[in-house]
Amino acid sequence: MTRYFKTITRRVSAFLIALILAGGGIVYAFVNEAISMAFEAATPYVEQGFEVREDTWSGEVEPGKPLLVRHQLFRGNEYWFWAGTSWPGATVEVDIFDSEGQSVKLEGFSKGSYSGVRTLPGKTATYFVRVIVEFDPEKAAKDPELQGFNPAADGVGEFTGMVDWGLAYGYR
Amino acid sequence: MIKTFPHDLNQLFAGILVMASVSGFMLASGQDEAPAKIDLTNFPGEIVEKVVVPIPAEIFAVLDKLGEPNWGSGIELPSGKVAANDRSLLALTFGGLVGEGFIAVQAKDAEEIQKIGREVLKLSNALGLAVAVRPHSLSIIEAAGDKDWKRVRDELDSTQQTVRVTMEKLRDEELSNLVSLGGWLRGTNVVTTFISESFSEDKAELLNQPGLISHFREVLEMMEGPSGKTPAMRAISVGLARLESIVSGAEIISEEDVGQLRDITRSMLEEFYYEKIDLEASKAAN
Numbered sequence: 001m002t003r004y005f006k007t008i009t010r011r012v013s014a015f016l017i018a019l020i021l022a023g024g025g026i027v028y029a030f031v032n033e034a035i036s037m038a039f040e041a042a043t044p045y046v047e048q049g050f051e052v053r054e055d056t057w058s059g060e061v062e063p064g065k066p067l068l069v070r071h072q073l074f075r076g077n078e079y080w081f082w083a084g085t086s087w088p089g090a091t092v093e094v095d096i097f098d099s100e101g102q103s104v105k106l107e108g109f110s111k112g113s114y115s116g117v118r119t120l121p122g123k124t125a126t127y128f129v130r131v132i133v134e135f136d137p138e139k140a141a142k143d144p145e146l147q148g149f150n151p152a153a154d155g156v157g158e159f160t161g162m163v164d165w166g167l168a169y170g171y172r
Numbered sequence: 173m174i175k176t177f178p179h180d181l182n183q184l185f186a187g188i189l190v191m192a193s194v195s196g197f198m199l200a201s202g203q204d205e206a207p208a209k210i211d212l213t214n215f216p217g218e219i220v221e222k223v224v225v226p227i228p229a230e231i232f233a234v235l236d237k238l239g240e241p242n243w244g245s246g247i248e249l250p251s252g253k254v255a256a257n258d259r260s261l262l263a264l265t266f267g268g269l270v271g272e273g274f275i276a277v278q279a280k281d282a283e284e285i286q287k288i289g290r291e292v293l294k295l296s297n298a299l300g301l302a303v304a305v306r307p308h309s310l311s312i313i314e315a316a317g318d319k320d321w322k323r324v325r326d327e328l329d330s331t332q333q334t335v336r337v338t339m340e341k342l343r344d345e346e347l348s349n350l351v352s353l354g355g356w357l358r359g360t361n362v363v364t365t366f367i368s369e370s371f372s373e374d375k376a377e378l379l380n381q382p383g384l385i386s387h388f389r390e391v392l393e394m395m396e397g398p399s400g401k402t403p404a405m406r407a408i409s410v411g412l413a414r415l416e417s418i419v420s421g422a423e424i425i426s427e428e429d430v431g432q433l434r435d436i437t438r439s440m441l442e443e444f445y446y447e448k449i450d451l452e453a454s455k456a457a458n
Contacts, residue, residue, distance in 0.1 A: 051325065054333035055224045066217030072226055072384050075377060076234035095206035103208050117206075126383040128212060171230050 032058050034166030037084025041114040042170055045080050050170035058166040063090065063135035068128055069167060073121040077171045083131045084114040087163040089140035090133055094167070097128045133165050223387045225352040227332070228274040228359025229325050231378050236278070238375055241366040243279035247272065249287065251447040259299065260399040261444040263347040264408075266295050266335060267354025268445045273312065273328045274355075275362055277321050285316035285324055292331060299347075304338045305331060346400075349391040353408075356384065357437055358445065364434035368427070376425040379433060385416045404443040411440035 035056050042052050057069050073079055083094035091110070094117045098104050104127065108117040121127065137159050140146050235241060249272060250265060269292055276284040289312035296305035308331040315323035332351060339348040360379070367375045392400065392409045399405065414436050418429050425433075442448045 051229070051322070053224070053227065054326075054329045055336075057220055057222050057224065059220070061218065066215070067220055068212075068215050068217060069220045069222075070383060071224060072381055074226070074231055074234050076237050076374075077230060093206075097210055097212070099212070101210045101212045103206050103210075105206050108206070124377045124380045128210075130210065130217075132217075169224075171233065 033086035034164040037114045038082040038166045038168040041082040049172045052170040056168045060162040067131040075124045081169045082116045084166045090135035093132045095130045246362040250445045263350035264354035264444045267351040268358040270332045271355040271358030282316040286313045289313040361437035371427045382420045
């Protein structure tokens, strides 16, 4: 299976997962593909009892420019944060730090267009989630597995220096 | 002063940490390690402005782990005093009702949840959002009938999110933020009530949320037009400032602090959700 086909398959499944996580109700909001990717990463954890929040963070960013999201966590809960990007060939990393900037990551995974980080907050406080999306257009252009993949034809537009990102979280 | 936690909670965390570090080692291997520390004072990127307000269920989940409160006693539906022409108060009340729904889910009270589901629909009608909210409201009622508590929680979160997104689409971001404030306030009030009844430092630590209080203060300060300057909104603004003065910089939130937080949040809710209790009159009557 080519990476192109995998990308399309993943997007369709991410869209379906987003629908399922929306509670089976009508989805009024514009479907944000980066968030759909983050929700796809969250799917196995829902089965483990994590409640995935509907409210999320998303936007566009220059590749390589780190993003910092502040969020209130409660000691006694366990959290997963999942980040996603739908840009073909882009990769995303997510990490979490306390108010002193110390890493509080317990485990994580990274699978190209989505990644996750888990933490057990040592105290109830504001924490900082760092998201970095990497994309090298020259490298992507030379990637034989992305040959023939035209983002513009896929409705995401030509590369203009920005890539999409989304961040979701769950607790239990 | 070194803060200590109850023995059982310490043991629980220690156990989880050991398991987590083992599985973390396994999962993290083969990928780039995160830096052990970053400089937050000189962050070389972009700070995301958006604040996601935790839903009351996140705090309730911890409170349940620390000893199950009598959630049923915490349900108290609003008095129906909402000024139908004041959209700011309607938005706050809407958020408060969603918060009420989360309390009723903890209590596993299907009847109250269904009542709240109907009230949510009524209020969304007054806000002109009934079309968007009706499917959620019906799902809440149905899931409560099925005693599917997780689905009720998900639907309450979705309802709030749908209302906020719809308001933002209508360029009504102020109202969207007020929905979050209403829910947070109702949740905080019930949490402070339960913690006051059975105080522990562990439970009180849940109220350490200066970042959220500061966010809500900014939201009210940024409000434009006359709706941000009504006596009710001014009282809520003053209430937030009082909450902030108690929580900010507090190393430990004391029992007395919790009592104050409970009374302040109650008086703030009385600006839009509950009837005002005339303490002087009730003292005189007694």
